[in-house]
Amino acid sequence: MARNTVSLIVVLGIIGLIVGYFIFAKSGASYLPINEIIAGKAQNLGQGVGNLFKGVDIAQVRSNILYSGLAGAGLGLVIGILSRRR
Numbered sequence: 001m002a003r004n005t006v007s008l009i010v011v012l013g014i015i016g017l018i019v020g021y022f023i024f025a026k027s028g029a030s031y032l033p034i035n036e037i038i039a040g041k042a043q044n045l046g047q048g049v050g051n052l053f054k055g056v057d058i059a060q061v062r063s064n065i066l067y068s069g070l071a072g073a074g075l076g077l078v079i080g081i082l083s084r085r086r
Contacts, residue, residue, distance in 0.1 A: 005080025009073045016072020020065035027056050037062055 025032040037058065 004083065005077065008076035008080045010076070012076035012079075013069050013073035016075075017065060017069035019072070020068025023068065024061050024064040032056065032058070032061060037065065 021031070021034070021037075025037060
């Protein structure tokens, strides 16, 4: 049963990250590139992609995406614990 809980945590955490990306990484009509979110520096955003994403606080976007992943992992933990009790 512990494997089931860990699996739920991982899967729902990844789903949370994906959903967070689609919610928080949208800027105008397009999305921030994933490599900019992962490796880009907050002060250098837009150098590689022109002025399309100028004014976007990349640190806040990263935080929101990570919080979404954490919420998904937390939901996986709760579901895993509740399913063990039954």
